Amino acid sequence: MFWQKLHWNPHSENKEDASDIQEQSTSMKEKVLVIAWTGVMWTTAWVLINELSKSIWESIKIIILESQDGPAKECSNAFNNAWTGHESNCELNFTPGDKHNVNIEKALHIHAQYNISKQFWSYLSEKNIVKNIKDIIHKVKHVSVVQENDIEFLKKRYETMKNHHFFDKMIFSKKLKEISKWIPLITKEWGENNPIAATIVPSGTDVNYWQLTEEMAEYLENQKNVEVHYNTYVDKIEKKGEEWSIKTKNKDKVKKTYRADNVLSAAWWGAIQLLKKSGIPQAKNFASFPIGWGFLMTEAENISDIHNIKAYSKAEKWNPPMSVPHLDIRYVNGKTYILFGPFALFNLKMSKNGSFMEYLKTLRLHDTTKLLKSSTHNVDLIKYLAKETYKARSKEDLIKELEKFAPWLGSKEGFDWKFIRAGQRVQIIEDGELNFGTKMVYSDDGRYASLLWASPWASVSPDITKEWVEKTYPELTKAPAFKEIFPEPDKDILRNDPERYYEVKEKVNKALGI
Numbered sequence: 001m002f003w004q005k006l007h008w009n010p011h012s013e014n015k016e017d018a019s020d021i022q023e024q025s026t027s028m029k030e031k032v033l034v035i036a037w038t039g040v041m042w043t044t045a046w047v048l049i050n051e052l053s054k055s056i057w058e059s060i061k062i063i064i065l066e067s068q069d070g071p072a073k074e075c076s077n078a079f080n081n082a083w084t085g086h087e088s089n090c091e092l093n094f095t096p097g098d099k100h101n102v103n104i105e106k107a108l109h110i111h112a113q114y115n116i117s118k119q120f121w122s123y124l125s126e127k128n129i130v131k132n133i134k135d136i137i138h139k140v141k142h143v144s145v146v147q148e149n150d151i152e153f154l155k156k157r158y159e160t161m162k163n164h165h166f167f168d169k170m171i172f173s174k175k176l177k178e179i180s181k182w183i184p185l186i187t188k189e190w191g192e193n194n195p196i197a198a199t200i201v202p203s204g205t206d207v208n209y210w211q212l213t214e215e216m217a218e219y220l221e222n223q224k225n226v227e228v229h230y231n232t233y234v235d236k237i238e239k240k241g242e243e244w245s246i247k248t249k250n251k252d253k254v255k256k257t258y259r260a261d262n263v264l265s266a267a268w269w270g271a272i273q274l275l276k277k278s279g280i281p282q283a284k285n286f287a288s289f290p291i292g293w294g295f296l297m298t299e300a301e302n303i304s305d306i307h308n309i310k311a312y313s314k315a316e317k318w319n320p321p322m323s324v325p326h327l328d329i330r331y332v333n334g335k336t337y338i339l340f341g342p343f344a345l346f347n348l349k350m351s352k353n354g355s356f357m358e359y360l361k362t363l364r365l366h367d368t369t370k371l372l373k374s375s376t377h378n379v380d381l382i383k384y385l386a387k388e389t390y391k392a393r394s395k396e397d398l399i400k401e402l403e404k405f406a407p408w409l410g411s412k413e414g415f416d417w418k419f420i421r422a423g424q425r426v427q428i429i430e431d432g433e434l435n436f437g438t439k440m441v442y443s444d445d446g447r448y449a450s451l452l453w454a455s456p457w458a459s460v461s462p463d464i465t466k467e468w469v470e471k472t473y474p475e476l477t478k479a480p481a482f483k484e485i486f487p488e489p490d491k492d493i494l495r496n497d498p499e500r501y502y503e504v505k506e507k508v509n510k511a512l513g514i
């Protein structure tokens, strides 16, 4: 996905779109355009730009280019991600450490970011931009549960986090009886002699990013200043003179070129594709490695009475951080599901329904050494993927994995587990090393910015786009709407001022009905 602030340039090179350019060059001269595409990240971005710019820029035209025939068809789609509102309540991979010392820095940062997300979503609900917020965000308890060797680590994590106002409602227990009240589906048939520990935070969330994205897209489609072009693929972004040229092709093979002053390219997977084609020297430092993911899923009516829970454990030693097993309730279109996973799949495709060729086209000769270096440094990850690929072929093997986590659940009649393929994660390799964090890559002139793989992403999309707006269009932060959308935009204040944090949290939680 990407954004541009475009000043319309009538001197496009593409002959095939000449009539269109002629028409737009007269009607849109001097107007500012923003182009984006339609997962949760970029619908968030263009709703934000649209709301902020009204009172600051004279006029704005937003053009949306999307290769698929509608919004939210890729990673933001219904079962393509896990819908956790990542608030650091339960994700043990956000708090590295051992029984002596646990680093909660990342957890604090993500929690503050998620608070910014909730501010944005409550604004959307109050302004009726999103009409069904109660179907989108559900209050769900977040649990971390571990066995044996990890019990002391969990205890230390609890002791460290509990002291901060972000996590002061967290409860810790090593008592099977107590934990069984929290997560009976997991502890049933758990041996008395099998040590267990868990923490619970009552105020976590499940977020339907799919519906959220669709509702934001619908709102924008109905705005007079927004043009949406589905079935339109962005083929290349490259520098032409002082500007950036964006080449597109639609499903009828009609080509069209746009010109941009600034580009933010941040497709979940498309960013690396476009970066490699952009010709900027920094692109050479990056290669990518797509990983497929899947879940076991079952529809489970009335389960919310006993498992209104997202329960996360710890990734097995040597497994990558995103592989932490979790058993989640999910609310989708009035139905209730339980998902267990994720299971990694060795699947070299950039998008779920893409092809291997699509990935191959992102590779350059100089990437070979990076990929080789990365694979020798990450033998365990390669082994893990190979192992997981094999498992994904047999449902029985997957059920055995589930039973290690929740001994009783796999075999219980009435739970009809199906394997479903989720979205692809495109893992970024920077200078031959796997990079699991967010990476913003800028061209030398600072006008092409590419946001590469980040974790988490959907949960913190309002904060990521807010920060990009702050850097690129600081004038928009002076708009009266900015304070309305983000009553407390400063993450340091949320982090250091408990009173302000509670004040904001209570207000937004009330608006969100959680």
Ligand SMILES: Cc1cc2nc3c(=O)[nH]c(=O)nc-3n(C[C@H](O)[C@H](O)[C@H](O)COP(=O)(O)OP(=O)(O)OC[C@H]3O[C@@H](n4cnc5c(N)ncnc54)[C@H](O)[C@@H]3O)c2cc1C
Pocket (backbone or CB within 6 Å): 001, 037, 038, 039, 040, 041, 042, 043, 065, 066, 067, 068, 071, 072, 073, 074, 075, 076, 077, 080, 081, 082, 083, 084, 085, 086, 209, 232, 233, 234, 235, 266, 267, 268, 269, 270, 271, 293, 294, 342, 422, 423, 424, 425, 456, 457, 458, 459, 460
């Ligand atoms: C298994 C899994 C579990 C996850 N769990 C969570 C979770 O629990 N919580 C969380 O916060 N996040 C989670 N994520 C991450 C989250 O799903 C994604 O970060 C988020 O949905 C990505 O949104 P997006 O808008 O960046 O991309 P997408 O939703 O993938 O949208 C990208 C859009 O860009 C379009 N596009 C791409 N390239 C082009 C091009 N060249 N031209 C035109 N259109 C193009 C695509 O068609 C697509 O519509 C998970 C991801 C996976 C894979």
